[in-house]
Amino acid sequence: MAAYSRGKIMNSTLLAALETYELVIIVVVAAIFVGVIIAALIFKSRRRRSVDETVLESRDEVNENAHSVSVLIALAEGKPEMIEKLNRLYDKLLYLTPSAEEEVAVIDEKIGNAIGDIKIELTKTRGEEGSGKAEKYIDDINVLIAERSVHTQR
Numbered sequence: 001m002a003a004y005s006r007g008k009i010m011n012s013t014l015l016a017a018l019e020t021y022e023l024v025i026i027v028v029v030a031a032i033f034v035g036v037i038i039a040a041l042i043f044k045s046r047r048r049r050s051v052d053e054t055v056l057e058s059r060d061e062v063n064e065n066a067h068s069v070s071v072l073i074a075l076a077e078g079k080p081e082m083i084e085k086l087n088r089l090y091d092k093l094l095y096l097t098p099s100a101e102e103e104v105a106v107i108d109e110k111i112g113n114a115i116g117d118i119k120i121e122l123t124k125t126r127g128e129e130g131s132g133k134a135e136k137y138i139d140d141i142n143v144l145i146a147e148r149s150v151h152t153q154r
Helices: 002-017 020-075 079-096 100-124 135-151
Strands: none
Touching: 020 079, 020 100, 079 135, 100 135
Protein backbone atom coordinates (compact mmCIF):
# COMPACT_ATOMS: atom_id res chain seq x y z
CA MET A 1 0.00 0.00 0.00
CA ALA A 2 2.91 2.29 0.70
CA ALA A 3 4.18 1.85 -2.88
CA TYR A 4 0.76 2.80 -4.27
CA SER A 5 0.62 5.93 -2.09
CA ARG A 6 4.14 6.89 -3.02
CA GLY A 7 3.30 6.44 -6.77
CA LYS A 8 0.16 8.50 -6.43
CA ILE A 9 2.02 11.27 -4.60
CA MET A 10 4.73 11.18 -7.25
CA ASN A 11 2.18 11.57 -10.09
CA SER A 12 0.45 14.41 -8.26
CA THR A 13 3.70 16.25 -7.70
CA LEU A 14 4.71 15.68 -11.35
CA LEU A 15 1.46 17.20 -12.59
CA ALA A 16 1.73 20.03 -10.06
CA ALA A 17 5.24 20.79 -11.25
CA LEU A 18 4.04 21.39 -14.82
CA GLU A 19 3.06 24.84 -15.93
CA THR A 20 -0.43 25.45 -17.31
CA TYR A 21 0.80 25.91 -20.88
CA GLU A 22 2.69 22.58 -20.64
CA LEU A 23 -0.50 20.81 -19.58
CA VAL A 24 -2.39 22.44 -22.46
CA ILE A 25 0.29 21.30 -24.91
CA ILE A 26 0.11 17.72 -23.60
CA VAL A 27 -3.70 17.66 -23.87
CA VAL A 28 -3.65 19.15 -27.39
CA VAL A 29 -1.01 16.70 -28.62
CA ALA A 30 -2.95 13.78 -27.12
CA ALA A 31 -6.19 15.01 -28.79
CA ILE A 32 -4.46 15.35 -32.16
CA PHE A 33 -2.97 11.88 -31.82
CA VAL A 34 -6.37 10.34 -31.00
CA GLY A 35 -7.96 12.28 -33.89
CA VAL A 36 -5.41 10.99 -36.37
CA ILE A 37 -5.97 7.41 -35.24
CA ILE A 38 -9.76 7.77 -35.55
CA ALA A 39 -9.44 9.37 -39.01
CA ALA A 40 -7.17 6.54 -40.18
CA LEU A 41 -9.65 3.92 -38.97
CA ILE A 42 -12.56 5.68 -40.71
CA PHE A 43 -10.62 6.01 -43.96
CA LYS A 44 -9.62 2.36 -43.84
CA SER A 45 -13.20 1.16 -43.29
CA ARG A 46 -14.51 3.38 -46.13
CA ARG A 47 -11.85 2.09 -48.49
CA ARG A 48 -12.66 -1.51 -47.62
CA ARG A 49 -16.35 -0.88 -48.23
CA SER A 50 -15.69 0.65 -51.63
CA VAL A 51 -13.50 -2.32 -52.61
CA ASP A 52 -16.25 -4.69 -51.47
CA GLU A 53 -18.82 -2.75 -53.49
CA THR A 54 -16.56 -2.86 -56.53
CA VAL A 55 -16.20 -6.62 -56.22
CA LEU A 56 -19.98 -6.96 -55.98
CA GLU A 57 -20.40 -4.85 -59.11
CA SER A 58 -17.81 -7.00 -60.88
CA ARG A 59 -19.67 -10.15 -59.84
CA ASP A 60 -22.91 -8.70 -61.21
CA GLU A 61 -21.21 -7.84 -64.51
CA VAL A 62 -19.75 -11.35 -64.81
CA ASN A 63 -23.15 -12.92 -64.09
CA GLU A 64 -24.88 -10.60 -66.55
CA ASN A 65 -22.39 -11.48 -69.30
CA ALA A 66 -22.86 -15.21 -68.70
CA HIS A 67 -26.65 -14.81 -68.70
CA SER A 68 -26.46 -12.84 -71.96
CA VAL A 69 -24.58 -15.71 -73.59
CA SER A 70 -27.31 -18.14 -72.51
CA VAL A 71 -29.78 -15.89 -74.38
CA LEU A 72 -27.51 -16.03 -77.44
CA ILE A 73 -27.72 -19.82 -77.40
CA ALA A 74 -31.45 -19.52 -78.03
CA LEU A 75 -30.78 -17.12 -80.92
CA ALA A 76 -28.33 -19.58 -82.49
CA GLU A 77 -31.06 -22.18 -83.00
CA GLY A 78 -30.25 -24.42 -85.98
CA LYS A 79 -26.52 -23.61 -85.87
CA PRO A 80 -24.95 -26.49 -83.90
CA GLU A 81 -21.35 -25.25 -84.27
CA MET A 82 -22.30 -21.81 -82.98
CA ILE A 83 -24.26 -23.33 -80.10
CA GLU A 84 -21.21 -25.40 -79.13
CA LYS A 85 -18.95 -22.33 -79.18
CA LEU A 86 -21.47 -20.34 -77.16
CA ASN A 87 -21.74 -23.14 -74.59
CA ARG A 88 -17.95 -23.15 -74.15
CA LEU A 89 -18.00 -19.35 -73.86
CA TYR A 90 -20.81 -19.54 -71.30
CA ASP A 91 -18.77 -21.95 -69.17
CA LYS A 92 -15.74 -19.64 -69.29
CA LEU A 93 -17.76 -16.55 -68.38
CA LEU A 94 -19.71 -18.27 -65.63
CA TYR A 95 -16.58 -19.10 -63.64
CA LEU A 96 -14.70 -15.81 -63.96
CA THR A 97 -13.49 -14.40 -60.67
CA PRO A 98 -14.91 -10.99 -59.68
CA SER A 99 -12.26 -8.35 -59.09
CA ALA A 100 -11.90 -4.83 -57.76
CA GLU A 101 -9.25 -3.98 -60.38
CA GLU A 102 -10.15 -1.12 -62.72
CA GLU A 103 -8.61 -2.90 -65.72
CA VAL A 104 -10.87 -5.90 -65.10
CA ALA A 105 -13.96 -3.68 -65.04
CA VAL A 106 -12.97 -2.23 -68.42
CA ILE A 107 -12.43 -5.72 -69.85
CA ASP A 108 -15.79 -6.92 -68.48
CA GLU A 109 -17.46 -3.98 -70.20
CA LYS A 110 -15.70 -4.85 -73.49
CA ILE A 111 -16.90 -8.43 -73.12
CA GLY A 112 -20.45 -7.18 -72.62
CA ASN A 113 -20.17 -5.01 -75.75
CA ALA A 114 -18.87 -7.94 -77.79
CA ILE A 115 -21.77 -10.08 -76.57
CA GLY A 116 -24.11 -7.36 -77.79
CA ASP A 117 -22.37 -7.48 -81.18
CA ILE A 118 -22.85 -11.26 -81.31
CA LYS A 119 -26.53 -10.76 -80.58
CA ILE A 120 -26.81 -8.34 -83.50
CA GLU A 121 -25.03 -10.78 -85.85
CA LEU A 122 -27.14 -13.74 -84.77
CA THR A 123 -30.31 -11.70 -85.15
CA LYS A 124 -29.28 -10.58 -88.66
CA THR A 125 -28.45 -14.15 -89.73
CA ARG A 126 -31.42 -15.85 -88.07
CA GLY A 127 -32.80 -18.53 -90.35
CA GLU A 128 -29.61 -18.56 -92.44
CA GLU A 129 -26.75 -21.04 -92.31
CA GLY A 130 -23.91 -18.63 -91.49
CA SER A 131 -23.38 -16.58 -88.36
CA GLY A 132 -21.78 -13.50 -89.88
CA LYS A 133 -19.08 -11.99 -87.71
CA ALA A 134 -20.30 -13.78 -84.56
CA GLU A 135 -17.37 -16.22 -84.57
CA LYS A 136 -14.90 -13.33 -84.78
CA TYR A 137 -16.56 -11.70 -81.76
CA ILE A 138 -16.35 -14.99 -79.83
CA ASP A 139 -12.63 -15.12 -80.61
CA ASP A 140 -12.31 -11.51 -79.41
CA ILE A 141 -14.07 -12.42 -76.15
CA ASN A 142 -11.71 -15.37 -75.63
CA VAL A 143 -8.76 -12.99 -75.99
CA LEU A 144 -10.37 -10.58 -73.51
CA ILE A 145 -10.89 -13.44 -71.04
CA ALA A 146 -7.21 -14.35 -71.33
CA GLU A 147 -6.23 -10.71 -70.80
CA ARG A 148 -8.57 -10.51 -67.83
CA SER A 149 -6.98 -13.55 -66.22
CA VAL A 150 -3.62 -11.79 -66.33
CA HIS A 151 -5.06 -8.96 -64.21
CA THR A 152 -6.89 -11.21 -61.75
CA GLN A 153 -3.87 -13.46 -61.05
CA ARG A 154 -1.72 -10.62 -59.70
